[in-house]
Amino acid sequence: MKIIVERDYELMSRTVANLLLGEMFRNSRVNLAITAGSTPVKMYQYLVNAVKGRPYFENVHYYNFDEIPIKGTTGFGVTMSALNDLYFMPAEIRSENIHVLDETNYRHQDERIAADGGLDAILLGIGEDGHYCGNLPGTTKFEDGTTCVHRDAVPGMAETLAAEVGGDPDRAPEFYVTMGPKSVMQSKRIILFASGPKKAETIRKALFDPVTNDHPSSILRMHPSLTVVLDEAAAEGIKDEFHVKQSM
Amino acid sequence: MKIIVERDYELMSRTVANLLLGEMFRNSRVNLAITAGSTPVKMYQYLVNAVKGRPYFENVHYYNFDEIPIKGTTGFGVTMSALNDLYFMPAEIRSENIHVLDETNYRHQDERIAADGGLDAILLGIGEDGHYCGNLPGTTKFEDGTTCVHRDAVPGMAETLAAEVGGDPDRAPEFYVTMGPKSVMQSKRIILFASGPKKAETIRKALFDPVTNDHPSSILRMHPSLTVVLDEAAAEGIKDEFHVKQSM
Amino acid sequence: MKIIVERDYELMSRTVANLLLGEMFRNSRVNLAITAGSTPVKMYQYLVNAVKGRPYFENVHYYNFDEIPIKGTTGFGVTMSALNDLYFMPAEIRSENIHVLDETNYRHQDERIAADGGLDAILLGIGEDGHYCGNLPGTTKFEDGTTCVHRDAVPGMAETLAAEVGGDPDRAPEFYVTMGPKSVMQSKRIILFASGPKKAETIRKALFDPVTNDHPSSILRMHPSLTVVLDEAAAEGIKDEFHVKQSM
Amino acid sequence: MKIIVERDYELMSRTVANLLLGEMFRNSRVNLAITAGSTPVKMYQYLVNAVKGRPYFENVHYYNFDEIPIKGTTGFGVTMSALNDLYFMPAEIRSENIHVLDETNYRHQDERIAADGGLDAILLGIGEDGHYCGNLPGTTKFEDGTTCVHRDAVPGMAETLAAEVGGDPDRAPEFYVTMGPKSVMQSKRIILFASGPKKAETIRKALFDPVTNDHPSSILRMHPSLTVVLDEAAAEGIKDEFHVKQSM
Numbered sequence: 007m008k009i010i011v012e013r014d015y016e017l018m019s020r021t022v023a024n025l026l027l028g029e030m031f032r033n034s035r036v037n038l039a040i041t042a043g044s045t046p047v048k049m050y051q052y053l054v055n056a057v058k059g060r061p062y063f064e065n066v067h068y069y070n071f072d073e074i075p076i077k078g079t080t081g082f083g084v085t086m087s088a089l090n091d092l093y094f095m096p097a098e099i100r101s102e103n104i105h106v107l108d109e110t111n112y113r114h115q116d117e118r119i120a121a122d123g124g125l126d127a128i129l130l131g132i133g134e135d136g137h138y139c140g141n142l143p144g145t146t147k148f149e150d151g152t153t154c155v156h157r158d159a160v161p162g163m164a165e166t167l168a169a170e171v172g173g174d175p176d177r178a179p180e181f182y183v184t185m186g187p188k189s190v191m192q193s194k195r196i197i198l199f200a201s202g203p204k205k206a207e208t209i210r211k212a213l214f215d216p217v218t219n220d221h222p223s224s225i226l227r228m229h230p231s232l233t234v235v236l237d238e239a240a241a242e243g244i245k246d247e248f249h250v251k252q253s254m
Numbered sequence: 255m256k257i258i259v260e261r262d263y264e265l266m267s268r269t270v271a272n273l274l275l276g277e278m279f280r281n282s283r284v285n286l287a288i289t290a291g292s293t294p295v296k297m298y299q300y301l302v303n304a305v306k307g308r309p310y311f312e313n314v315h316y317y318n319f320d321e322i323p324i325k326g327t328t329g330f331g332v333t334m335s336a337l338n339d340l341y342f343m344p345a346e347i348r349s350e351n352i353h354v355l356d357e358t359n360y361r362h363q364d365e366r367i368a369a370d371g372g373l374d375a376i377l378l379g380i381g382e383d384g385h386y387c388g389n390l391p392g393t394t395k396f397e398d399g400t401t402c403v404h405r406d407a408v409p410g411m412a413e414t415l416a417a418e419v420g421g422d423p424d425r426a427p428e429f430y431v432t433m434g435p436k437s438v439m440q441s442k443r444i445i446l447f448a449s450g451p452k453k454a455e456t457i458r459k460a461l462f463d464p465v466t467n468d469h470p471s472s473i474l475r476m477h478p479s480l481t482v483v484l485d486e487a488a489a490e491g492i493k494d495e496f497h498v499k500q501s502m
Numbered sequence: 503m504k505i506i507v508e509r510d511y512e513l514m515s516r517t518v519a520n521l522l523l524g525e526m527f528r529n530s531r532v533n534l535a536i537t538a539g540s541t542p543v544k545m546y547q548y549l550v551n552a553v554k555g556r557p558y559f560e561n562v563h564y565y566n567f568d569e570i571p572i573k574g575t576t577g578f579g580v581t582m583s584a585l586n587d588l589y590f591m592p593a594e595i596r597s598e599n600i601h602v603l604d605e606t607n608y609r610h611q612d613e614r615i616a617a618d619g620g621l622d623a624i625l626l627g628i629g630e631d632g633h634y635c636g637n638l639p640g641t642t643k644f645e646d647g648t649t650c651v652h653r654d655a656v657p658g659m660a661e662t663l664a665a666e667v668g669g670d671p672d673r674a675p676e677f678y679v680t681m682g683p684k685s686v687m688q689s690k691r692i693i694l695f696a697s698g699p700k701k702a703e704t705i706r707k708a709l710f711d712p713v714t715n716d717h718p719s720s721i722l723r724m725h726p727s728l729t730v731v732l733d734e735a736a737a738e739g740i741k742d743e744f745h746v747k748q749s750m
Numbered sequence: 751m752k753i754i755v756e757r758d759y760e761l762m763s764r765t766v767a768n769l770l771l772g773e774m775f776r777n778s779r780v781n782l783a784i785t786a787g788s789t790p791v792k793m794y795q796y797l798v799n800a801v802k803g804r805p806y807f808e809n810v811h812y813y814n815f816d817e818i819p820i821k822g823t824t825g826f827g828v829t830m831s832a833l834n835d836l837y838f839m840p841a842e843i844r845s846e847n848i849h850v851l852d853e854t855n856y857r858h859q860d861e862r863i864a865a866d867g868g869l870d871a872i873l874l875g876i877g878e879d880g881h882y883c884g885n886l887p888g889t890t891k892f893e894d895g896t897t898c899v900h901r902d903a904v905p906g907m908a909e910t911l912a913a914e915v916g917g918d919p920d921r922a923p924e925f926y927v928t929m930g931p932k933s934v935m936q937s938k939r940i941i942l943f944a945s946g947p948k949k950a951e952t953i954r955k956a957l958f959d960p961v962t963n964d965h966p967s968s969i970l971r972m973h974p975s976l977t978v979v980l981d982e983a984a985a986e987g988i989k990d991e992f993h994v995k996q997s998m
Contacts, residue, residue, distance in 0.1 A: 008777045028772020033752040148465035191476040217396035228439040256529045276524020281504045644961035687972040713892035724935040
């Protein structure tokens, strides 16, 4: 586990972009699973700037790791729509380099990724409840591969899904799909990033408290190649442990 | 996870030896943590035959991953004594290539291995209770690094330790040391092997039942590079799952 | 460069087989280019024994690196026929794992291999004239990719080709195809092996004399991951250099 | 070989910095050999900005690959003085992470690097005469390891050395030291970069003309992991070849 602390959101975003670029600058195919959400907004601005119009990145293939279908529509779900807006469209990524996970194909996601050579890296955000991808407490277990989670899996999920699709309960799906903990851990590298004081407590639990399904991201530290990138506010809860490590 | 099933103990032993040799044939330093016990006896015979008198394997460094000190003695403990007999002495491994873990240095084992470049592979046997290294149910948790386990950690441990040192309770130590689950999972590769019908049930639990501290080896499948080598008897409990996988 | 010297042809053959097995024991796709000829006969016996009937090696893909077409026939050429006899048929390799290079597709060999993820290893024999694959002195230059060589490229080539196809000049082709030096050097690893006193001089030139197109294999030592496996007779010419290296 | 063309010097410099950062963001030790000169000035500005004050880069170790001693002085030579000014001092690199090559230790440079685990990447500029490091035409051969070059090795060298040390012939050394072609090619990755129209012709020769000691950098394309970064002016001479490649 390598922990990187940058001063603020801006520097954290640049460092995460540089970490991804480091993976992308290979001569052969690179498979990346990337995240939507608000934390990566600035990071994608750096990345778009470095990737757009560069044919030498045509070796890079992209995967979404979860999806919330929107009921009554036939287009992309919540995650792919967000990734299109944040990155794929402004960076002008070719469609043949984008490998969509959705409710129609999730049962084959793990084999498909294995056949493609495996993920070289997966970029994960973290929720205050310790979730990453769609692995919220109570929805999946460590041993799960890519799976679907029904809206009655845990209390409040139906409301959460309605909020995700824009607030209209009629558009909320019966279930969403997500790469499970076991699938995520198969990636050759995991990059976890977080920003802001609201994430300080969950980061401490993820990295230094017991490994438990109650805090799903606690499993990530078991990976042999985990890189954590934080701004100082998100690192507030691990200052003591981190200083020990830095002074080793 | 790659599951290899060989017909019998002899072929399983040869395949595990070949797996280790595959790691060893590099041009630069290779770090291996290897296991004592009865399962690897035949495997070490193959390995000694391939390694003895070969200067081109001087790039290979060895680590023991647990140790039971013998009270009232100043020499090696149970594990190192067994490794010496099984492999280091017959293969004529140079002492500077053997990195001993014991009760005096276990607190620095994880940093020492990191400074040496990390483990390239760790070879693990498995107990009927699901243990690997000294990680018996109730003694360590997934989040533990290299640690010590006291003889009152779980019921029966004092008797177990006495048996390990030859039956004399006066020679049984207060505690033993072991790389913990988190330390083991940092290895770039994990090789797990088992032989015989007594291991069929524990292998099934390790690979296909819930990931839980109650069956410590259940965590190993979360590693991105796990190779499991079994003889047919040890694979009896996973026939159904395995056939599904093979026919994918 | 790692130089491995074994006592005799038998041990050299076993070590080369173990080197290849080490590459093959991965969880994901492995691409190997392998050689025909007389030197690997014993090696393939070891390999067939370890590979036949093992579904866990279905991740391994094979490439021939040269081919001499047989005029007036529609079947395999000289190299593929030999590889079929030596290895593919006795080891029962599935046809979808065998990627044939021949006179119809050689122009696309380099792109095809790149698209497949590149070669993980290429196994090369060496001729007394310093050739490997079909790179005989005067036929190709270091900068050549996969190419064709006409039978009037160098004096005596027409006779050589006739001999290769069984002695009948009417069956000798106008040209043969071969991966060129630049293509071979793109492999992630090169394994060069040789046996017997007739190879002692060419091995010395390959490893310790000037790098020159006049001795094509002299380029191989420039590769960052070259492993050389010799029996003692083939290593006779490099005893002095080798002892210096061993005592470093 | 991956060829990256950026619009101008500024973008080329940023991309080279990102390539190096990609190597540096590992959890374990990274060994980089880096270049002095005028081409990397802007690149080091990016790098200093990303590295200064970042304890998470303490895993990165640096090597200079050539040195021109300054006669009559006891301090650093020309290359190390330049690297100190360009990078080590402004980035506040710890002295224990800087591994100096000079006239006193060049005979052991190759073994020292091998013992340190080998170079992960080497960053090379290119001269109009095709040289990289101190490998000027006529001074070294492909098969050379780290070596010394005397001032009478080729005509004009004495004058060149005098100019390098500031113009005073009394300060010009009898010889300089450099990693030779064989040593450079042992790096796991080679990054070659060039800027400006004066480099267009030498880049074309390096990448697409015959591999010959007369143009030393022509050997670099034989490496299995070569990345070339150019601005548009330096890429002018390879437009035709490059467009073919891009459209593949």
